[in-house]
Amino acid sequence: MNDIKEDLNFLASYYRQIHARMGDFIVGNEALVELCMIGLLSGGHLLMEGTPGTGKTSMVKTLARLTGCGFARFQCAVDSQPADILGIRIYDQTAGDFSLRKGPIFTNFLLIDEINRLAPKTQSAFIEAMSERQATLDGITIPISPPFIVLATQNPFEFEGTFPLIEAQKDRFMFSMTLSQLDGEGELEIIRREHSGRLDWESFYSRLKPAMNSDLILGFLGSVTRVHVEEPLLAYIRDLVMATRSQGDVHIGASSRASIALVRGSKALAALRERSYVIPDDIKWLAPRVLQHRIILTREAEISDITPSQVISEILERVEVP
Numbered sequence: 001m002n003d004i005k006e007d008l009n010f011l012a013s014y015y016r017q018i019h020a021r022m023g024d025f026i027v028g029n030e031a032l033v034e035l036c037m038i039g040l041l042s043g044g045h046l047l048m049e050g051t052p053g054t055g056k057t058s059m060v061k062t063l064a065r066l067t068g069c070g071f072a073r074f075q076c077a078v079d080s081q082p083a084d085i086l087g088i089r090i091y092d093q094t095a096g097d098f099s100l101r102k103g104p105i106f107t108n109f110l111l112i113d114e115i116n117r118l119a120p121k122t123q124s125a126f127i128e129a130m131s132e133r134q135a136t137l138d139g140i141t142i143p144i145s146p147p148f149i150v151l152a153t154q155n156p157f158e159f160e161g162t163f164p165l166i167e168a169q170k171d172r173f174m175f176s177m178t179l180s181q182l183d184g185e186g187e188l189e190i191i192r193r194e195h196s197g198r199l200d201w202e203s204f205y206s207r208l209k210p211a212m213n214s215d216l217i218l219g220f221l222g223s224v225t226r227v228h229v230e231e232p233l234l235a236y237i238r239d240l241v242m243a244t245r246s247q248g249d250v251h252i253g254a255s256s257r258a259s260i261a262l263v264r265g266s267k268a269l270a271a272l273r274e275r276s277y278v279i280p281d282d283i284k285w286l287a288p289r290v291l292q293h294r295i296i297l298t299r300e301a302e303i304s305d306i307t308p309s310q311v312i313s314e315i316l317e318r319v320e321v322p
Contacts, residue, residue, distance in 0.1 A: 004276050007223040011041075012274040017211045018066045025204045026059050027193070028186045035175055035289060036063055036151065037272060040217065041224050042264035044174025045130050045150040047115075047165075047293060052155060054179045058201065060111045060151050067217060068210035069108035069147065076117040082125035086135045100137065105129050106144055108214065112152040116163055123169050126150065130172040147217050167296070174261040175286075176293035178309075220271070227267035229278045232322035236280065237262045240287055243315045244294075249301035250311060254294040261290045280321045288312045 015037060022033060032048070036059075039046045048056055057073070064071035074085060087103035104110060105126075115123070129135050133144045152173070154165070182190065193199045237259055245253030266282040273282075292308040301311075 004223055004226050007220065008227075008271050008274055008276060011220050011223065011271055014212050014216070015272050018063070021066055021208070021211065022059070022062055025199070025201070026055055026062065027189050028182050029055055029059055029179070032056075032059060032177055032179065033063065034269075034272065035177055036060065036149070038265050038268040038286075039149050039151075039175055040067065040147055041220060041268040041271065042174065042261075043147075043221070044261060044264065045172060046152070047170070047173040047176040048151065048153045048179060049176065050153075050155075050179030051181060054181060056151075056153050056179065057111060057113070060109060062205070062208065064109035065205065065208045066211050067108075068213035069217070071109045071111070072104035072107040073111040073113065074104045076112060076114045076122075078117055078119060080118055080122050082122055085122070085125050086129075086137055089138050089140075098138075100142065105135055106142075108145075108147050108149070110148070110150045112150060114155055115152040116154040116165060119163055120166050123163070123166055127168060127172060147214055147221070170293050171255055171257055173293060174257075174265065175289045177289055224264075224268050224271045227270050227276055227278060229263060229267065230322075233266075233278055233280065233283065234263070236319070236322050237266075237283060239319045240283070240291070240315060243319050244291055244311075247311060247315060249297055249306050250295050251298045252296040254291050258290050258294050262286060265290060284316060284321070287316055291315075 018037075019030075019033060026033070036046060038044070050056070061071055061073075074080075083103070085103050085105050087101050087106070089098040089100050091097075092099045112126070129144060129148075130150055133146065133148055135142050135144065150173075181187075190199070198204075240262070241254050241256075241259045244250055244258075247253070262283060265286045266278045269282045269286060270276070270278045288309060291312050295308050295311065297306060297308065297311070
């Protein structure tokens with residue numbers, strides 16, 4: 001137990017450094033930063049929804065640099081093809097054989113901007129990579145080196161030229177978060193930083209030095225799996241997921257991937273908070289971010305303007321906490 005406590009002390013120390021360094025440029029989004037780290041440490045992917053201009057791209061790019069990981073960004077369009085994401089095999093006349101020109105998916109942090117602009121066929125190109133950490137091109141399977149996390153954004157306010165995410169795709173995202181615009185104090189801080197010259201992205205990014213590296217992250221992944229979850233909390237996770245399947249406003253409840261996400265995510269959250277054990281608040285904090293994008297409401301609930309977020313809140317109030 002001493003070994004895991006020491007590992008978690010190191011992890012929490014690195015995370016505090018990352019959080020402080022990001023705060024030099026990024027205003028707000030503290031919960032998003034924490035959720036991205038949870039995804040990185042639990043092997044999960046994150047779906048971000050919200051208005052443009054909330055700093056999502058800058059935040060992800062900064063986090064990748066601070067963790068010493070590779071970063072790639074793919075801007076989605078209605079005419080994007082799977083090969084644009086996965087890559088292609090081209091014939092090398094010198095070698096007399098085909099060689100792989102890898103696409104952006106072969107990285108550590110993959111930011112997919114406006115994923116709902118992709119046609120369903122192209123959306124499906126991500127499913128194998130997200131669930132199995134590999135890609136298949138021309139019948140050849142190529143592994144994606146860990147750590148690997150997909151962070152996708154979608155803009156809910158633009159409908160022309162967009163496609164709803166297929167359910168199989170949404171279920172591959174371990175977490176989701178809806179981002180809102182800054183409050184008045186946050187907006188004033190942005191104005192102050194612009195006035196003082198502290199919002200110079202190129203200058204900030206060029207000075208960033210990694211606080212971690214991929215080898216450290218892989219080591220911490222092993223430590224996170226050793227975080228303990230008591231049996232009553234495992235049953236609490238079960239009760240929350242089962243409640244989504246029996247709630248009257250829900251047509252289709254959360255899958256078993258939600259249960260797995262709550263176990264893995266709560267362990268990672270506890271680790272970031274320097275604990276070798278999970279508490280109920282860890283699960284309650286994660287539950288909306290794990291469940292709300294996985295449930296499908298009944299038509300009657302949608303007509304009544306009931307939202308998945310409201311349904312999850314009701315479930316959290318109703319299910320007894322151990």
